[in-house]
Amino acid sequence: MTASRPWGNSGPRAALAGVRQSFARRGPDRYSALALLRHGLTGQTWSPAWRTRDLRRSYPVVIVGGGVHGLATAYYLARNHGITDVAVLDKGYLGGGGSGRNTAILRSNYLTPEGVRFYDRSLDLYAGLAADLNYNVMFSRRGHLTLAHSDASLRTMRWRAEVNKLSGVDSEVVGADDVKRLVPHLDISDQTRHPILGALYHPPGGIVRHDAVVWGYARAADRLGVHLHQDTEVTGIEVSAGRVTGVRTTRGDVATPLVINATAGWSSVVASMAGVRLPVQTFPLQAAVTEPVKPFLRTVVVSGTLHVYVSQTARGELVFGASVDPFASYSTRGSLDFVEGLAGHVLQLMPSLAKLRVLRQWAGLCDMTPDFAPIMGHTEVEGFLVDVGWGTYGFKAGPVAGEAMAACVATGQPPDLIAPFGLERFAQGHLVAEKGAAAVGH
């Protein structure tokens, strides 16, 4: 008898053998309550969530960037279009970039009709993601409040609410009393520097476990035959006569006719390898988390004026995020300016948090575009596609971006949903102008 097999070789364990066999037929990796019970009783170890493969010398499709966007693209290519011969390359570990550094807030109350229908599709996919991937992504629909501190922001919120409602998105302007009812800890008095006059309330918004989304997509893509390569940095992209022919990596060269740049923070650097110039500037965005406390904050609270957003995780920590740093940089070092400003702003909203301690802070890289909307689809180099420029709103778009990019690869044509986000819009002057709702308002 060993510690991991408390019942030795007799009794319940023998009885479970039959159950185990019936599960084996459905695949040993399927997660379920029964599988959990079976593993718990038998002490059998779980198989790894995804396999380590040898890097082949050629792939029909290479995706650069193993975050939620790259992995979702790979997964939907395999699941929706049967294209499983795909390699996802990441210079570090899966989900180590923006996918693991965001504040995991989901919402679809954008300002432009293009933005609203796009992010709403993403929210729909997130809602069914746990069942789809057989992986608990802990999506918690808890509502999303964007506070208004001035008449001008109330007017913009009314505008946003009406655009949202036209697209069938649940979104409404509420008064300060309703805000207080939803979040009793908020100071709604008129004695503050920025009094709360009302808010845009978006009940379908919420938070999700961002690592679980990455791992769920990785595991599901791996099961469908996609090759995931960590610690594989792309150092060059081969282009010949205006066509992509391959990528150079730290683990050798790979021939491929199709490369998707799904990186965040490094999109300009990767695009420049193919000779493509992007209208992107990279800014760090800092975030912080406090020690865990009892659940008291159900709703996600955002203040654009104070450049802060707050949510409480399932573990009880408060997660804070800010707007991007004031100058472009690839450095992810935190700054005292940030913590100081953040603490002041949070305390203006919720003075009772004064004794709460910040556990850690970090930064992620945001590729900002001039119109605060992403860049998706083909470029002037044939076979070089981009899914970049995701600014501060990339994580919430992961599923729909993956689905749309997969369709773009499979059909050779960007689907209607992402047609407004093509790179050519900057040369043509057709910007999407999403700044009013995309900046800060997470």
Added chain:
Amino acid sequence: MLVPCPWCGLRDAAEFRCLGESVTRPDPVGVSTQQWRAYLYLRDNVAGWVTERWYHRMGCRQYFLVERDTRSNEIRSHPADGRQPR
């Protein structure tokens, strides 16, 4: 972070506004729409040393050039003293 202002010396970054990569504006007369939009939107966004324009908004209120490493935020004076017009 301390920014080297050519007029005021090393001052805290919070006193400044960064205007981004130094780009040359094409002559609006005779430039094509495409070239103008490229000037407006396209940036090199290098991970490494870049030449940038900064504005000392809480000091001398002058515009000037500096060099900065975007990987480490190490910052130094522009070799030509940074005192550029505009």
